[in-house]
Amino acid sequence: MAEKISFEAPRGMRDFYPEDMVWRNKVFDAFRASGEAFGFMPYDACVVESYELLARKAGEEVGEQIYHFFDKSERHIALRAEMTPTLARMVAQRQKELRFPLKWTTIAQCFRYERMTKGRKREHYQWNLDIIGEDSVLAEAEVIGAAVDALKRMGLTSADFKVRVSSRKFLGELLAKSGIPAEKHAQVFLALDKRGKMPDSEIAAMLRDGGLGEADVAATFAIMDTKSYAGCAELEELFALAATAGFADCLQFDISVIRGLSYYTGIVFECFDTAGEFRAIFGGGRYDNLLTTIGGEPTSAVGLGFGDVVVTELLKSRLGESAASGKKGVSVGFMTDAERDAALRLATSLRSEGEQVDLALKPSKPKKFFSNADQRGSAKAVYIGPDDVSSGKARMKDMTTREEKELSLV
RNA sequence: GCGGGAGUAGAUCAAUUGGUUAGAUCAACAGAUUGUGAUUCUGUGGGUUGCGGGUUCGAGUCCCGUCUCCUGCCCCA
Numbered sequence: 377m378a379e380k381i382s383f384e385a386p387r388g389m390r391d392f393y394p395e396d397m398v399w400r401n402k403v404f405d406a407f408r409a410s411g412e413a414f415g416f417m418p419y420d421a422c423v424v425e426s427y428e429l430l431a432r433k434a435g436e437e438v439g440e441q442i443y444h445f446f447d448k449s450e451r452h453i454a455l456r457a458e459m460t461p462t463l464a465r466m467v468a469q470r471q472k473e474l475r476f477p478l479k480w481t482t483i484a485q486c487f488r489y490e491r492m493t494k495g496r497k498r499e500h501y502q503w504n505l506d507i508i509g510e511d512s513v514l515a516e517a518e519v520i521g522a523a524v525d526a527l528k529r530m531g532l533t534s535a536d537f538k539v540r541v542s543s544r545k546f547l548g549e550l551l552a553k554s555g556i557p558a559e560k561h562a563q564v565f566l567a568l569d570k571r572g573k574m575p576d577s578e579i580a581a582m583l584r585d586g587g588l589g590e591a592d593v594a595a596t597f598a599i600m601d602t603k604s605y606a607g608c609a610e611l612e613e614l615f616a617l618a619a620t621a622g623f624a625d626c627l628q629f630d631i632s633v634i635r636g637l638s639y640y641t642g643i644v645f646e647c648f649d650t651a652g653e654f655r656a657i658f659g660g661g662r663y664d665n666l667l668t669t670i671g672g673e674p675t676s677a678v679g680l681g682f683g684d685v686v687v688t689e690l691l692k693s694r695l696g697e698s699a700a701s702g703k704k705g706v707s708v709g710f711m712t713d714a715e716r717d718a719a720l721r722l723a724t725s726l727r728s729e730g731e732q733v734d735l736a737l738k739p740s741k742p743k744k745f746f747s748n749a750d751q752r753g754s755a756k757a758v759y760i761g762p763d764d765v766s767s768g769k770a771r772m773k774d775m776t777t778r779e780e781k782e783l784s785l786v
Numbered sequence: 787g788c789g790g791g792a793g794u795a796g797a798u799c800a801a802u803u804g805g806u807u808a809g810a811u812c813a814a815c816a817g818a819u820u821g822u823g824a825u826u827c828u829g830u831g832g833g834u835u836g837c838g839g840g841u842u843c844g845a846g847u848c849c850c851g852u853c854u855c856c857u858g859c860c861c862c863a
Contacts, residue, residue, distance in 0.1 A: 384854075441862080458863045486863055491787080494857080502863060636862065659863090681863060711821070746823030761821050773822075780822090 388489075388498025398700040399688050400501075403530065407483055407503040407682070410526035414518055416481035416505055421462045423485060427452035429461050429670065441490045443498075455487040459504045460666070460679060467508055468672035476509030476675075479518075496655065496685065503658075503682040508666065508675060513610050515678040516643050516662065517617035523647065523658050523680055524623045530687070531695055534623070537657060540630035541645040544661075546608040547599070547631060554595035560588055564596050569634040571600055602631045610643055639663045643678075649690050657690065658682035703775060705732035707749035711761040712739050718765050721786050722758060750775060760785070 385391050392400055411418065427444045431454075444454035456462055459482060467474065483503050492498065505522055507515040520539055527537060547568075551561055563586030567579045576597070583593045605611035611629065618624040635644045642662035649657065660680030667675045691699070706726055710719040716739070723735040734754060736745060742759055749757040757773050764770040764785065771780040 387854080456863095460863090484863095488863060490862075491860085493859095496862085500863070655862095683863070741820075742822040743819080744823090748823085750823050757823085759822060763821070771822085775823080778823085 388492050390497055390499055395701070399691070400684065402700045403684050403688055403691070404483060404501075406526045406529040407481075409529055410522045411481040411503075411505065413525060414479075414505075414522040416479045416522070419466070419480050419482050421459075421466060421482070421484075423455060423487075424453050425456050425462060425465075427454040429465060430454045430456060441488050443487045443489050456484070457486055457488045458681065459484040459486065459502065461670070463504070463506060463508075463679075464666050464670050464672070467675070468667050468670055471667070471672055471675075477515070478506070478508040480508070481505050494655070494689075501684040503684070505660075505680040505682075506677055507679075508677040510678070511676050513613045513643070514617060516610075516614055516645075517621060519660065519678050519680045520614075520618070520627075520645060521621050521623055523682055524626050526682070527647075527657070527687070530691055531699070532691070534625045535650060536690070536694055537626065537647055537649050538628045539626050539645050539647045540628050540633045541611065541614065541643060542629065542631050542633040543605075543608055543611050543643045544634075544640055545642050546605065546611060547634075549608075550599045550602065551596075554592070554599060556588070556592050556595060560586060560592070563588065564599075565634050567596065568600060568632050569636065571632045600631065603629075605629045614643060635659055635661055639665055639669070641665070653693070654690050655686050657687050701753055703753050703755040705734060705754050705756075706772070707734045707736070707745070707752070707754040707757040709736035709745035709749070709757070709759050710739055711742070711759070714762060715739075715760045715765050718785050719758075719760050722760070722770070725786055746773075758783070 408418075427442070430442055430444075442454045442457055444452065447453050462484075463480065467478065481504060483501055485499065486502050487499050489498060490496075503526070505519050507519060520541075524534075524539065544565075547565075548558070548561055551564060552558065556564065563583060567582050567586075570579055570582070580593050580597075583596055584590075588596070605615070615624060615627060615629075618627050633644050633646050635646065640661040641664045644659075644661035646659040647657040648654070658680060660678070662676065662678045664674065664676045666677045666679075667673060708719050708723045708726070710716055719735060723733045726733045734749075734752065736748075740748070742761075745759055746757060755775055757775055758770050759773075760770050768785050769782055770785055772783050773780045
């Protein structure tokens with residue numbers, strides 16, 4: 377007898393039971409529908425990449441968080457933590473033959489070895505939208521618009537979430553205007569990112585540790601209180617485009633949106649639930665160095681990453697745990713083996729008409745059959761006994777109203 | 787990486803603070819009930835109390851270790 381091993385999935389890895397799959401499909405369906413509606417071309421790629429590609433792009437301590445291993449030929453292999461390096465590789469490989477701008481989308485399974493918290497596993501699916509090779513702010517507007525569209529398809533409204541937007545370029549100009557030297561900007565970005573998560577006194581201390589004088593610290597705090605994007609042409613244009621497209625009510629200017637120390641260079645954005653209960657729903661921005669980091673030609677791009685975990689938690693919280701499951705399909709059952717073929721013929725006939733049919737696999741008592749049909753969520757049920765076979769008629773019951781409608785057996 | 791809480795039946799929880807054979811309610815299964823699912827009644831199965839060690843006459847309960855889950859922080863797809 378084999379030794380019993382744990383039935384649990386490895387830490388941080390996810391199983392999708394049928395009741396989970398209902399939610400995942402709801403979310404993925406919205407991703408795909410919005411991607412198509414906004415004209416993005418689907419693509420896909422290998423889950424495994426060379427460690428070198430991922431580590432180069434990720435930099436810093438993120439390398440520690442990559443699942444990696446050596447294959448049988450000692451190649452250093454890693455599971456992707458995000459899609460961007462892979463996208464960069466694929467675009468660079470065909471950079472000369474592709475016609476820009478590209479609008480590409482994918483739902484990518486990504487892995488990351490780190491401490492688990494609410495809304496964060498070691499494995500997740502991330503919907504990616506990228507527009508590559510386009511400088512127009514309309515690119516940002518389309519990417520954000522598509523993500524907002526997906527949230528609405530899932531059943532949320534602008535009252536449930538807000539997309540906070542800012543611009544790194546704008547922030548950099550404000551800092552420069554205040555006389556803070558460019559080499560200190562990274563420090564300020566870090567501090568700004570902490571606003572609200574940490575007392576101001578500690579943020580001030582962080583800034584001083586970073587080599588800023590008192591005047592610079594004061595100037596930084598003044599900039600943190602910036603409430604208007606007036607004077608930033610690209611943000612003004614983005615808000616105007618959002619108004620034209622009809623989703624301006626979902627946008628908010630927020631100078632503190634930084635997106636960490638990552639590669640963004642222009643407009644950046646993050647979407648949060650209005651109640652502030654969950655982590656960021658999606659985030660992204662413009663990055664000019666997508667291809668140059670791996671040795672390709674300079675190309676500007678706008679990208680968005682939208683994970684499945686947080687939004688699913690949000691949907692369950694706002695719409696209810698059972699919101700994704702609706703009654704559908706027909707259950708067909710039979711009393712004894714003598715009616716089995718009649719049941720199979722009926723199931724076959726219903727299926728050819730496009731019905732989703734769950735045929736009982738063995739005879740069952742009516743009580744049991746209807747109980748099971750109810751449990752699995754069938755909208756209708758037909759139970760066939762000897763009398764039905766001899767009369768050539770059976771009754772299809774609506775599981776909600778309990779009304780019965782006669783139908784003839786074949 | 788740092789801190790807090792918790793693990794008892796399929797699920798939610800008890801167990802008089804260390805005392806006899808670990809209980810209840812749902813759920814499941816069978817029957818009352820061989821022709822139609824929400825009621826009722828009867829019965830049945832179900833547990834190495836997360837795992838390992840220790841203290842004790844005796845451990846679900848106390849101690850140590852370990853694993854897992856939840857929850858803050860750090861960080862971030």
